[in-house]
Amino acid sequence: MNKDKLKLLNIDYKDLNFIRDLIQEDGFYPLESNFSMDEEEKIVPTSGSHNCGGRCIIKAHVKNNRVMRISTEDDIPDTEKMPQLRGCLRCRSYRNRMYNCDRLKYPMKRRGKRGEGKFEPISWDEALDTIADNLKRLMYKYGPDSIYIQYATGNEGKLSENVWMKRLLGMYGGYLSYYGTYSTACTQAATPYTFGTIYTGNSREDWVNSKLIILLGFNPADTIHGTNTSYYLKMAKKAGARIISIDPIYSNTAVALADEWIPIRPTTDNALLDAMAYVMITENLQDQTFLDKYCLGFDEEHMPPGIPYGNSYKNYVLGKGSDKIPKTPVWAEAITGVPRETIIRLAREYALNKPGALIQGFGPQRHAYGEQIARGGTVLASMTGNVGISGGWASGTGYPVREGYVASIPHYNPNKSKISMFSWPDAIIRGKGMGSNLGVRGTDKLSSNIKLIFNLGGNCIVNQHTDSNGTAKLLENEDLVELIVTSDHFLTASAKLSDIILPADDMMEREDIVTPWGFGDYVLFMNKAVDTLFQCRNAYKWIEDLSRRLGLLEKFTEGKSLDDWIKYLVAKTADKNPGFPCYENFKKKGVYRWIYDEPCIAFKKQIEDPVNNPFSTPSGKIEIFSTKLWKMNNHKEIPAVPKYISAWEGPEDLQAEKYPIQCIGHHSKRRVHSTFDNTSWMEEVEPQRVIVNCEDAKSRELQDGDMVKVHNDRGTIILPVKITSRIMPGVASIPQGGWWIPDEKGIDRRGCINVLTRYKPTPLAFGNPSHTSLVEIEKVY
Structure with missing residues (x-):
């Protein structure tokens, strides 16, 4: 590309060659610089905004407007009560990603057929004109159900692309929304049928009070599950807890922390839990007093009215239900690969070593009938009386009850239609008329197929979605989806299936606010460390320009700059958190921690005073049997009590x-x-x-x-x-x-x-x- 072409596109020739000039074997830094080499290094506190299982403090060491190296929190004492928020390998290597020579540098549009991966550079004006023209046309022709903001987690900041696009489209008539996540869809949907909520976890510092911790597909050493989760497990082990890992893989968590590894075939976890329940029932190890007082549907004496005899969980386990199969350890061994002796010993350990915590990871629920394993864990927690007590764990989703309030950018979607985040291919093919039988919520049926996709900071339209080959073939059909817009840092697999590609600014090139993923009592300020490279732009700025093209500039911005919106978030957060720092102090320090005197125990109030604090279920009890599920009348695939269902493409297929x-x-x-x-x-x-x-x-x-x-x-x-x-x-x-x-x-x-x-x-x-x-x-x- 010659300099004249670059000038036409407003691209600095020096910038285009910058990254190529940075590459060195031991890192990335300028070989030549127009800046003074005498400039002092400054340290900028920031964090990561991608969808990592942790959220850590990282420090960018900047010189000559370049990130020279990255360190992490080391300026406070590392105590048991308040461990440092230290970054892992991912963020520590971020410079290698930021200064990658393949980074997107300017807007591009597709040439040739969609999916060929051929693009040519265009100006920002042309890109936004194209988006605005198509948005106007498709909204007028098909309505808001045709406009879809794709599930995307590449930018999880409070000021991410998705946040601003939802705000703008809500003002323009609305859009097709989604529910659930690729990570936790089944457990988020199923757990509330038992407890009425997804917030079923104690705070992690309570794990030191457990005698037994069972990690069912839970691997925080790699997935993190909240910064320092492995640390809290280590403290529990130090305090005397026995830790058992149940997983097809001898994970790094199991290697470092577990006393025992129990390998299990994928998709069969519920068979193991059923057999553990069988041992508890036949040996009279269950906490019957707890079950009688707090639970609905464990046995025939505590069933909802109007349900035919034989449908309790106990009858299912003992083989007195419709399938007539006792869920014995011998039965489960053939399915799971776990020896019967191990199943018997595990059941006795969990029943007799109270308090105990059965902590479920999200891997086991990502299978054909993942809803069952989520509820299966909640039943065993109830059978052992480990709900609502210190050292126990209610199982299910396990999200912590305690969570500090952090404000969000206001946005409103007047269109109430929602689909599962996973079902968008159906909404492309047969969206018009698609109803609740395919997971549509908020409306009887969709009024249109998806015609425009905003894929902002994500790789789920082909890479992270199932059947990549089939999904790509679907998206290549330009008669179905008429425009796909992607904002990203690289030409990812999903970006290659797009029509317009916009280069996003890097997390070290912008300011934002981020909160932990899952566990953690803190909020972080992301400071801008360096200037934005090339023609990459912050989402607020280009969506602001798009709002102007739609005649919504004043309504969208409210006259606020990006810095004004950050101050707005800090002020709104401070309104509900006495003692929260002012904007200047929060920005300078980079972190605010909530300090609590004692652990938080999920359902403690419900157990201590059930009359005044019922569970948020229809009955006010822990619903081992769910009448709502029963009334769905799909007892084979959606049973009212959690059951093992043999999965398609499971070991029995x-x-x-x-x-x-x-x-x-x-x-x-x-x-x-x-x-x-x-x-x-x-x-x-x-x-x-x-x-x-x-x-x-x-x-x-x-x-x-x-x-x-x-x-x-x-x-x-x-x-x-x-x-x-x-x-x-x-x-x-x-x-x-x-x-x-x-x-x-x-x-x-x-x-x-x-x-x-x-x-x-x-x-x-x-x-x-x-x-x-x-x-x-x-x-x-």
Whole structure:
């Protein structure tokens, strides 16, 4: 590209070559600089705004308007009551991502057919004119159900692209919204049927009061689940708690903290819980007093009126229900792969070592019938009387009850239509007339198919969605979705399926406010560390320009600059938090912590005073049997009590004869979902490989490091194999988040797990079943 063309596009020739000039083996820094080399280094407190399981304090060391290195919190005492919020490898490597030579530098529009990945640079004016013209046309022709803001978590700040776009579109007539998350759809949908809420977790400092902690698919060493979660487990272990990890993988959490690892076949967790309940019932180990007083539906003596005899949870477990199958440890062993002796011992341990905490991760509920495992955990917690007490854990979603208030940008959507965040392909194909049978909420049926997608800071329109090949083929049809707009830092797999691509500013190039993901009693101020490179723009600025084109500038901005909006958030937060710092002090310090004198116990009030503090369920009790679920009249897939349901493409599926390996996609310490996949430093931490058990490798004559083909009827991946005893036989795992990079034959060469997963929403949550895939693995010669 010549200098005249760059000038026309308002691109600084020096900027275009800047990143290329930065590349050095030991990091990124200018080889040549027009700035004085005598400039002093300054340290800027900030944080990460991508969807990491933690939210940490990171410090950008800046010199000559360049981030030279990154450190983390080290200026306060690291105490048990207030541990430091120290960043992990991801944020510590952020400079490598920020100064990547492939970073998007200017707006682009598609040329050729959608999906070919061919783009040409355009001006911001042309990009915004195109977006505005299509938005006006499609809104007029099809209405707000045709305009969809895609689920996206690449920017989780209080001032993210999605926040501003929701505010603008709400003023322009509305948009099609979504509910749920790719991570937690099933547990968020199912847990309230038991407790009436998703906030079922004690605060983490209470774990030191547990005698037994069972981690069911819970791996905070890699997924984080709130900064310092592993630290609190370590404190519990130090205080004497026995920790058991139940997981197909011998995870880093299990290696570091667990006293025992119990491997289990994916999709079968509920069979294990049912058999544990069987042992408790037949040995009279359940807390019957607790069940009688607080629960509905455990036995026939405590059922809702009008329900036919035989439908209690106890009768189901003992084989006196409709299936006539006792859920014995022998029955569960054949399904789960967990030895019957282990099941019996585990049931006795949990029942007799009170208080105990059965902590459920989000991996087990990401399968074909993930709603069942979420509720299954809540039943065992109730059977053992571990709800509402110190050292216990109510299970289910496990979100903490205690959460400090942080204000949000005001926005309102006049259009009440909602779909599951996972069901948008259905809304593209058959949106008009789509109703509650396909998960639509807020309206009887949609008035239009999706025609315009705003994909702002996300990679879910192909990479993180199931069946990447099939999804891409759907999006390539320009007669269906007429415009796809992406804002991002790189030409991701999802960006390649877009029509307009906008270059986003980096998290170190903007100011924002972020809160922890899951656990954590603090809020962080993200300070701008360096100037924005190239033609990248902050979301507020370009959406402000878009609002002008829609005639909504004054209404959208209220006359406020971006800095004014941040001050607004701080002021509104301070209104509900006496002692919260003023804007200047919050910005300077970068963090505010809520300090509490004692742990918070979920449902403590309900257990201590049930008359004045009923559960938020229809009956006011813990509903082991849900009348609301019963009335859905789909007892096979949505039973009123949690049950083990054999999953399609689970270990009992007949397809296992053709594809004998269950393939899951664990979270990797080298990525945040798909963020950081193109970061070379993190590739050194953990290369993308499929993990296979030694026995499965031996029968296929595989050696560690061999290139293998992982395939099923939906697609093929070719990548290296890692052979290990840290995964159970019959199971393989590909770290989720690898970018979808198909070759000319459609074979993915990077290791995108979703080439292999199936698009089939779960029956109740219409959620993500991505841990439900059967494959075969073969050596590539």
